């Protein structure tokens with residue numbers, strides 16, 4: 012096994028170097044683990060280049076173990092450095108996560124009780140498993156591929172394709188990530204996401220969406236708050252696809268994670284009702300499901316803002332939003348018996364086609380990385396083929 016220790020010195024509150032020197036390296040030495048290569052990243056994509064070179068050189072090992080001190084963005088860069096067409100015989104990559112980023116969605120989902128991460132012991136859960144202080148378990152990472160295509164493209168180019176291990180979103184979440192990046196210097200913590208959320212709160216996104224089933228399930232599933240269970244989506248067509256029309260406020264899908272921050276449990280059913288195959292859990296809010304809103308317009312958009320915050324606030328209450336429903340007045344609560352406010356869909360893939368007139372509906376977030384769909388184009392996201400879901404692992 013080739014052991015690589017790598018950290019991003021500017022991730023999160025820039026504490027990675029001291030965490031490695033004071034805790035990570037001493038713990039590895041105490042357990043006789045010899046690090047072959049130690050890297051402090053110097054720039055964006057540096058970690059990705061190091062791992063890609065190792066894989067390409069066919070390092071004399073069938074496994075590369077990467078002790079990764081960063082946020083989710085650096086993990087995303089590493090996964091995307093793989094040459095999709097040339098992986099035969101390439102070593103598998105196992106991550107030991109040291110959460111040094113801002114949000115650390117993957118780490119916080121895998122170790123939900125490891126909060127706050129300001130407590131050193133909470134940083135070391137994955138490393139403790141690797142060195143054998145806790146029962147080691149290596150969990151495969153499910154990957155989703157997102158392809159942005161122009162409508163006339165029959166074969167989208169590789170440059171427009173990316174792999175994700177955490178979140179793929181459009182609508183409000185993509186706008187928040189897009190706008191919060193400019194606030195990073197001023198607000199290094201998660202408060203920058205809240206500021207960007209306020210800025211985008213009255214925006215509705217004009218698009219249509221399509222969903223396809225995961226192979227084993229055979230149907231697109233939707234969560235029913237009455238049954239407290241998933242059921243086949245009632246609007247599936249003869250090809251088992253489900254089509255939803257906009258406007259949308261929220262559209263976010265996850266793999267491997269049930270939260271994006273320690274307490275923001277946006278796709279809670281991925282951990283409380285796990286699927287038996289790799290799937291995308293998709294969280295959708297469409298404001299015209301609200302019985303008190305008959306049509307679009309500035310008043311309707313303003314009226315929906317407090318409901319949106321209530322729903323997203325439910326994610327901070329251990330995922331209570333998935334059981335929130337309307338009453339006949341359009342009020343939102345878990346005790347009501349009208350339509351579910353959140354459409355919680357479980358599927359194998361989705362397609363998002365923004366209206367040409369709506370520029371912000373064309374933003375797509377893949378693990379925090381923002382891209383824009385070309386005018387007239389669409390984004391297609393699907394669970395990767397099984398060989399890709401056995402390529403990356405994480406110690407838990």
Ligand SMILES: Nc1ncnc2c1ncn2[C@@H]1O[C@H](COP(=O)(O)OP(=O)(O)OP(=O)(O)O)[C@@H](O)[C@H]1O
Nearest residue numbers: 022023053054055081082083084085112113114115
């Ligand atoms: N030395 C460096 N200087 C500037 N940027 C760097 C350096 N090393 C890595 N980066 C870049 O920093 C960006 C953010 O890193 P990362 O995702 O690890 O942390 P984060 O954004 O704080 O955390 P999270 O993704 O959990 O919110 C990545 O795009 C990475 O490429």
